[in-house]
Amino acid sequence: MTERLKTIGIFGGTFDPIHCGHLRAGLEIYETLSLNEMRLIPGKHPPHRSTPKASPEHRLNMARLGIQGSPLQIDDCEMRREGPSYSIDTLMALRREYPKASLCMVVGVDAFLGLTSWFQWEKFIQLANIIVMYRAGWSLPKTGITAELLQSHALASKNLDQVTCGYILTQKITTLEISASQIRNLIEQKRSPAFLLPKSVHEYIQQNKLYGYDENDTMTPKEDVHL
């Protein structure tokens, strides 16, 4: 029988803040593909987008609160590293630590479409497999480099535990049309983001007055009603 490799999901993001779209996606990929681990990796200084609104410490704390009670894990390796949080550095570090594991970089279709703008993206596939998750409002590329990559590296079966790197798998998940920017915008407009993110994360935002939240907002939850 062929040896079964350890499978590690690597789900990077800004998580500004973490929300149910991230969490549900991470959990479904973990369960559906029977991964051994699913690590959410908040980026400290994401190089390919504008500076996050919340500090790295707040985003890490929210991510830790968000995963509570689930099998998901938080890996703070990018928080501990100085300078821009390049995914290639994270992949290389994990590969050094786990030379024989199947590293599975998890990205939404939106992120995958922008892959070629990531620093040293050509090396990703030499270090890891890539799992592309469907996301509401986004379609898989039909032309261009990313479409060619999907074709040339397609993993037909779901045997991620047989390949350390080099394959791309597209995976359907329950599409939840939630984004961190939507949550930040709601808070800015003094509207409630409740039920788009875990209650603990919502409370953390209120306690720390993130994203322009102020305590006089009407979105403050009412006292719990005990039935």
Ligand code: ATP
């Ligand atoms: P923002 O709105 O600030 O751009 P975001 O909600 O897209 O943030 P990110 O932290 O930028 O969240 O995303 C990290 C990863 O999570 C990306 O690969 C992205 O595709 C994926 N992702 C984000 N939201 C969802 C969602 N609702 N469903 C599936 N994947 C998601």
